[in-house]
Amino acid sequence: MTTKDDADRRLLDAAGQVFAAKGYEGATVREICERAGVNVAGVNYYFRDKERLYIETVKAACRHQTEQFPIPDWPPGTPPEQKLRDFVRIFSQRMLSENQAPWHRQLFLREMAQPTSACAELVRDTVRPTAAVLGAILEEMFPELPDHKRLACAFSIVGQCLFYRAFQPIVTLLVGEETARTFNAQLVAEHVTAFSLAALGAPPKSAKRKRVSGRPK
Amino acid sequence: MTTKDDADRRLLDAAGQVFAAKGYEGATVREICERAGVNVAGVNYYFRDKERLYIETVKAACRHQTEQFPIPDWPPGTPPEQKLRDFVRIFSQRMLSENQAPWHRQLFLREMAQPTSACAELVRDTVRPTAAVLGAILEEMFPELPDHKRLACAFSIVGQCLFYRAFQPIVTLLVGEETARTFNAQLVAEHVTAFSLAALGAPPKSAKRKRVSGRPK
Amino acid sequence: MTTKDDADRRLLDAAGQVFAAKGYEGATVREICERAGVNVAGVNYYFRDKERLYIETVKAACRHQTEQFPIPDWPPGTPPEQKLRDFVRIFSQRMLSENQAPWHRQLFLREMAQPTSACAELVRDTVRPTAAVLGAILEEMFPELPDHKRLACAFSIVGQCLFYRAFQPIVTLLVGEETARTFNAQLVAEHVTAFSLAALGAPPKSAKRKRVSGRPK
Amino acid sequence: MTTKDDADRRLLDAAGQVFAAKGYEGATVREICERAGVNVAGVNYYFRDKERLYIETVKAACRHQTEQFPIPDWPPGTPPEQKLRDFVRIFSQRMLSENQAPWHRQLFLREMAQPTSACAELVRDTVRPTAAVLGAILEEMFPELPDHKRLACAFSIVGQCLFYRAFQPIVTLLVGEETARTFNAQLVAEHVTAFSLAALGAPPKSAKRKRVSGRPK
DNA sequence: AATGAATGAGCCTTCATTCAT
DNA sequence: GATGAATGAAGGCTCATTCAT
Numbered sequence: 001m002t003t004k005d006d007a008d009r010r011l012l013d014a015a016g017q018v019f020a021a022k023g024y025e026g027a028t029v030r031e032i033c034e035r036a037g038v039n040v041a042g043v044n045y046y047f048r049d050k051e052r053l054y055i056e057t058v059k060a061a062c063r064h065q066t067e068q069f070p071i072p073d074w075p076p077g078t079p080p081e082q083k084l085r086d087f088v089r090i091f092s093q094r095m096l097s098e099n100q101a102p103w104h105r106q107l108f109l110r111e112m113a114q115p116t117s118a119c120a121e122l123v124r125d126t127v128r129p130t131a132a133v134l135g136a137i138l139e140e141m142f143p144e145l146p147d148h149k150r151l152a153c154a155f156s157i158v159g160q161c162l163f164y165r166a167f168q169p170i171v172t173l174l175v176g177e178e179t180a181r182t183f184n185a186q187l188v189a190e191h192v193t194a195f196s197l198a199a200l201g202a203p204p205k206s207a208k209r210k211r212v213s214g215r216p217k
Numbered sequence: 218m219t220t221k222d223d224a225d226r227r228l229l230d231a232a233g234q235v236f237a238a239k240g241y242e243g244a245t246v247r248e249i250c251e252r253a254g255v256n257v258a259g260v261n262y263y264f265r266d267k268e269r270l271y272i273e274t275v276k277a278a279c280r281h282q283t284e285q286f287p288i289p290d291w292p293p294g295t296p297p298e299q300k301l302r303d304f305v306r307i308f309s310q311r312m313l314s315e316n317q318a319p320w321h322r323q324l325f326l327r328e329m330a331q332p333t334s335a336c337a338e339l340v341r342d343t344v345r346p347t348a349a350v351l352g353a354i355l356e357e358m359f360p361e362l363p364d365h366k367r368l369a370c371a372f373s374i375v376g377q378c379l380f381y382r383a384f385q386p387i388v389t390l391l392v393g394e395e396t397a398r399t400f401n402a403q404l405v406a407e408h409v410t411a412f413s414l415a416a417l418g419a420p421p422k423s424a425k426r427k428r429v430s431g432r433p434k
Numbered sequence: 435m436t437t438k439d440d441a442d443r444r445l446l447d448a449a450g451q452v453f454a455a456k457g458y459e460g461a462t463v464r465e466i467c468e469r470a471g472v473n474v475a476g477v478n479y480y481f482r483d484k485e486r487l488y489i490e491t492v493k494a495a496c497r498h499q500t501e502q503f504p505i506p507d508w509p510p511g512t513p514p515e516q517k518l519r520d521f522v523r524i525f526s527q528r529m530l531s532e533n534q535a536p537w538h539r540q541l542f543l544r545e546m547a548q549p550t551s552a553c554a555e556l557v558r559d560t561v562r563p564t565a566a567v568l569g570a571i572l573e574e575m576f577p578e579l580p581d582h583k584r585l586a587c588a589f590s591i592v593g594q595c596l597f598y599r600a601f602q603p604i605v606t607l608l609v610g611e612e613t614a615r616t617f618n619a620q621l622v623a624e625h626v627t628a629f630s631l632a633a634l635g636a637p638p639k640s641a642k643r644k645r646v647s648g649r650p651k
Numbered sequence: 652m653t654t655k656d657d658a659d660r661r662l663l664d665a666a667g668q669v670f671a672a673k674g675y676e677g678a679t680v681r682e683i684c685e686r687a688g689v690n691v692a693g694v695n696y697y698f699r700d701k702e703r704l705y706i707e708t709v710k711a712a713c714r715h716q717t718e719q720f721p722i723p724d725w726p727p728g729t730p731p732e733q734k735l736r737d738f739v740r741i742f743s744q745r746m747l748s749e750n751q752a753p754w755h756r757q758l759f760l761r762e763m764a765q766p767t768s769a770c771a772e773l774v775r776d777t778v779r780p781t782a783a784v785l786g787a788i789l790e791e792m793f794p795e796l797p798d799h800k801r802l803a804c805a806f807s808i809v810g811q812c813l814f815y816r817a818f819q820p821i822v823t824l825l826v827g828e829e830t831a832r833t834f835n836a837q838l839v840a841e842h843v844t845a846f847s848l849a850a851l852g853a854p855p856k857s858a859k860r861k862r863v864s865g866r867p868k
Numbered sequence: 869a870a871t872g873a874a875t876g877a878g879c880c881t882t883c884a885t886t887c888a889t
Numbered sequence: 890g891a892t893g894a895a896t897g898a899a900g901g902c903t904c905a906t907t908c909a910t
Contacts, residue, residue, distance in 0.1 A: 029883080109327075153412065155400075160372070173340040182365070198417075457674060462904065463906085474871085543760055590814075625800075658895090690897065692896065
């Protein structure tokens with residue numbers, strides 16, 4: 001009936017949409033299969049299980065998102081402020097790029113609300129490498145800063161970006177759909193960069209302050 | 218069979234646990250009723266609907282959390298920096314206080330992943346009032362700052378706090394359960410306060426640094 | 435709340451409407467009680483049972499119908515043809531009178547489809563007395579006719595009248611609502627009288643035609 | 652488990668019995684499925700709905716009954732009296748034939764008490780064609796009779812036959828089971844034919860008496 | 869006497885899964 | 890390899906009924 005060789009691929013796509021729209025339990029394998037144009041038994045045949053399909057779907061969604069905005073290989077000698085700017089820009093794009101399937105966000109949040117085995121794989125394959133990059137940048141900038149404090153700073157940076165993604169419904173309800181839309185990848189990246197560099201005591205753009213963030217504790 | 222006078226209260230508690238653990242669709246009214254010690258028809262009797270019960274559960278969870286850590290009525294003349302410190306501390310406590318039911322977090326994230334009508338009520342009753350407080354503090358501190366920029370700063374502040382709550386599974390998997398636990402309400406509050414005040418150019422504690430956060434856009 | 439002294443009466447009325455509209459199983463005691471303005475437990479309190487209420491409702495409906503159009507006490511010497519004319523007219527009125535609650539018909543048919551104990555009582559209290567009257571008239575007209583044949587004639591007469599009542603939906607669908615309405619009590623009575631008297635060999639009215647059914651309308 | 656190839660057929664049979672015995676609302680799909688020897692989900696699988704199953708059941712019952720006693724194609728020149736005799740005989744057989752499932756009657760009456768969409772289809776497929784045949788016969792016999800009067804005569808004829816079927820419980824209670832059984836298809840046909848032909852002014856059989864209804868049995 | 873809060877049985881339906889093809 | 894007809898478990902909800910007041 002349809003090209004059968006990439007039925008699993010089509011199932012993955014269909015599953016992403018349906019899982020995001022209806023939730024794991026709310027989604028039915030029938031709808032997924034129909035939308036994918038495969039047999040009712042397709043899910044069980046290709047993925048053994050509804051749950052296995054879900055996990056694969058989450059992983060595929062994250063992989064796709066990460067691959068679309070890769071972190072560059074900075075040439076040696078690149079100043080760490082520049083790297084940080086790049087990092088925040090890319091991370092914001094990953095979070096807020098408009099051409100990503102709208103269900104990635106939902107799937108990701110679901111996984112946060114109720115982690116499955118997909119979460120661990122996600123951390124291993126995507127989160128940890130990304131965290132390592134940010135950690136290296138911060139270490140280069142503030143080699144004398146204790147690890148724990150550096151970690152907190154990293155969380156503050158990504159936390160600002162993640163906010164717009166994770167709490168989109170609240171942002172929209174709070175400031176209106178129109179205003180919410182103005183917080184796009186570019187604007188968020190610029191704001192977070194400026195906010196964070198100032199916090200870290202780095203001179204914004206070309207200024208020369210170097211202070212760290214106060215002295216918590 | 219059991220004390221009957223507060224069956225609805227018990228249902229709300231049981232529903233919170235089950236909804237958080239299994240999700241809306243995954244939860245069964247049967248399990249909720251059993252855990253609450255009321256009849257199978259209890260949900261329909263007291264809340265008319267599984268959905269209505271869910272909404273009430275989400276609202277109750279947020280209400281409880283907000284009421285437990287109310288924002289103080291600052292006496293006139295309180296310096297805005299002090300207010301901001303208080304706000305961040307209270308907000309962090311709301312997010313990370315350890316004596317709150319563990320399912321509040323899950324329920325909240327689920328609502329973000331797939332907003333129901335509970336979300337709008339939540340924004341109206343809890344989010345907006347809280348946002349107004351923070352907005353007033355920032356306006357007092359930086360009256361000349363454009364609204365949009367002030368909004369972004371507010372989001373940066375709460376975003377840092379929310380991060381630990383929303384992405385707890387990732388934090389735990391990334392840095393280990395032990396380290397993750399050190400990011401408690403107090404430490405997060407102190408870090409976010411210092412980070413944000415520095416970013417905003419306010420002197421940490423009593424120091425004398427000055428500039429606002431660069432010049433985004 | 436409402437006048438409580440005739441709550442059972444009001445229940446009977448409400449039950450008639452609801453039973454006829456929804457059927458026995460389809461009707462809910464809740465709706466009946468609400469419509470009657472009595473407590474949810476009213477049915478069980480006043481009639482012990484949903485079923486008992488049903489039976490009482492059927493009986494009340496038939497009783498009301500019969501009492502509204504009583505068979506006259508003919509003065510001695512009344513010619514049997516006259517009695518037959520009267521009987522058919524009254525019977526048609528009972529069947530087709532327009533000011534009777536529309537649900538009598540439905541309740542009656544339900545009882546035919548699935549007789550309850552109401553049926554026996556109905557036969558005893560209403561059908562048998564009526565049948566006795568018709569039987570006496572026919573016996574007076576055709577004393578030499580065997581009982582069995584006289585019974586068949588009686589059935590033929592009432593059968594014609596009952597037809598319009600029992601199969602109203604079919605009549606309406608077959609000839610249209612407008613035409614169906616023309617078969618009212620009077621026209622049916624005249625036709626059935628003429629048809630039956632002709633069949634029985636009695637001269638219609640006083641004319642001597644032996645041809646078809648008189649001149650209804 | 653059981654022969655699977657005609658599960659829908661078996662469901663139709665079982666449904667007929669249960670619907671007739673318990674009514675639409677009173678019948679449970681569970682009982683129907685069990686009696687049919689198919690899975691609990693069988694009704695929804697084969698008929699989508701309990702309601703759809705009901706409609707199909709009513710239609711099947713009527714179809715079966717009609718097909719069992721078809722109206723013959725009379726050769727040209729057949730005298731209309733003969734056709735009428737045949738018609739009444741066949742119609743009576745349809746109504747009173749003993750080898751029909753006893754639930755056909757109940758199902759039919761239920762449909763009269765509370766017509767569903769099955770009623771319209773029934774009229775279209777079964778009633779109207781049959782009515783057309785009788786109408787044509789009467790038109791052939793009494794071409795000068797006004798339509799309305801011919802319609803009333805047709806109703807009188809079928810009304811007599813239908814009586815025994817529709818009001819079987821009353822007949823039985825009134826004259827006893829034994830006597831009721833004597834009103835079988837043949838006797839009713841003979842009586843109704845004689846009664847009606849006499850009413851219509853046609854000579855019964857070939858005699859010229861205008862007296863009562865022939866000599867059935 | 870009359871109420872209505874609370875119950876538990878049970879109904880229709882849907883769903884993920886399997887197995888013969 | 891892939892299919893889809895058929896299954897059985899279970900879910901949300903409704904309903905008649907009761908019992909303490």
